[in-house]
Amino acid sequence: MRLRIRGQSVQWAAGREAVAVVYGDVTIVVDEEDDLFYTRAALQAHRPAEGRITVQPTPASVSPAALAHDMLYALGKRLAPGPNSPDVWLDSVNAAWLAAAAWGVAMGVRHVVVPRAHLLTSRRIDQLLAWRESTGVQLTLLWQKPPRGLPPALARVERRISGRDQFEALLAEPGPIPARPSFPPALPAMTGAAAMAVAARQAPAPQPRGSGAASTRPGPPAPPCTGAMATAQLVQAAPALKIGSEEAAALAALAHPLIAGALSVLAFTRAGLGSLRFTRDLDITGDVCAIKLHGVGHRHCPLHAVPAWARPLLAGARAHHRLMAHSPEEGVFAPAMVAEARHLRAHAGRLPRLGLSLPAGALVP
Incomplete structure (x- = not known):
């Protein structure tokens, strides 16, 4: 024919x-x-x-x-x-x-x-x-x-x-190398004495037992926070908390990248939601092996190691951010924590063994 x-x-x-x-x-x-x-x-x-x-x-x-x-x-x-x-x-x-x-x-x-x-x-x-x-x-x-x-x-x-x-x-055939979404370039990372000074102010400080991983108390304005790559050169990342294989599999099966990425970070860091709200694209290292969280006023901005099971989930959240053509300076998880906060809370409730209690008021900017 x-x-x-x-x-x-x-x-x-x-x-x-x-x-x-x-x-x-x-x-x-x-x-x-x-x-x-x-x-x-x-x-x-x-x-x-x-x-x-x-x-x-x-x-x-x-x-x-x-x-x-x-x-x-x-x-x-x-x-x-x-x-x-x-x-x-x-x-x-x-x-x-x-x-x-x-x-x-x-x-x-x-x-x-x-x-x-x-x-x-x-x-x-x-x-x-x-x-x-x-x-x-x-x-x-x-x-x-x-x-x-x-x-x-x-x-x-x-x-x-x-x-x-x-x-x-x-x-x-293996197929072509997938295209990567384009997005505005990140600001140049601070190096030398400037980076050392900022990293020193952001280094993890001893926290009282039972306190959150990031302070949410207001403080004086702080200089712009360096990204995860610059911080990782000066500060050792805090080890990730372990979770069960069933819980990791449940997080990996979540369909929305922002929900999966946000809940995975909360699971292996036990950080407060306030710190996650300020997490930017440049706060995730290129190899997705470390993530930097932030407190209000950048008084305490710890660097956390990302466990292997969570790296694909954070990579998905970052890809979602970049496909939306957001700047590396913008918050990766912000859309899920404001406009779609109820869905984030609902998914947290469906994973009771992780113990992620997300009160409604915590997600209001």
Whole structure:
């Protein structure tokens, strides 16, 4: 069969051989016969640890954010159920796709495979293509019906491959290095005597037993606080508190990056919410191995080591911050602690073994 799209003539293989057509970084595998081989190969290709996931669209879902939720599920995230779910803000299309993009960037996803793509509406295909643009991943769609129904968004053909061997080779490719979101550059870090003086004022001081990790008492104005990288060169990070593996897994499954990141910091530091409110992008080291918290007036700004289980969660929160084009000087968790504070409290309540008591008044700026 021959298909002509935008003046280009493309030869499609007949019979049970599928054809893959590449649109930029998007590949359409046309499987007219709905050969079980291609579906099985796509499902077996799901290896998140290797940067490749398979997203199975939920059939007949009318939720505008359904495909974004399917993406989050493939990334290992689980939305809390129920009509009063603390994840209700992810019912918003923009919020759900932004969360999926943040997790995709943080987890280093390089290749996404979507079976049954012919069942997706044009709107959801547009959403998927926009998500690919924000993450820079390679996208492979299984179109398991004749190609004449391809939507306009997939109309430009650049090249084609066909056959089972080539499809398996496509799945075996590592995919491109994911694009990183652009954001305004951080201010130059202070060095030498200036950094030493500021770090000395911010060094962790002995705290009374049972007190919070950061003071919330008002004080005189302080000079701008250095970021985590500069502080880490001068101050040893406080060790992270240990939590159980079940609690760590529960935090890792939270769908919204800001909720997961904020609660993980509270879990391994037992810091007060006041300090977390002022945590900026530049307060997380590039390798996500340390985070700096702040007290009002910067009287006490301790540096904490980030345990291995929490690093992907903080990376997700930081990716979310950068995808929103926020400055490194702005608070990473501020949106979750003000506009969506009730969801943060609700998730904390669903993890009673962590003992994270978040009174409503503590989240009012």
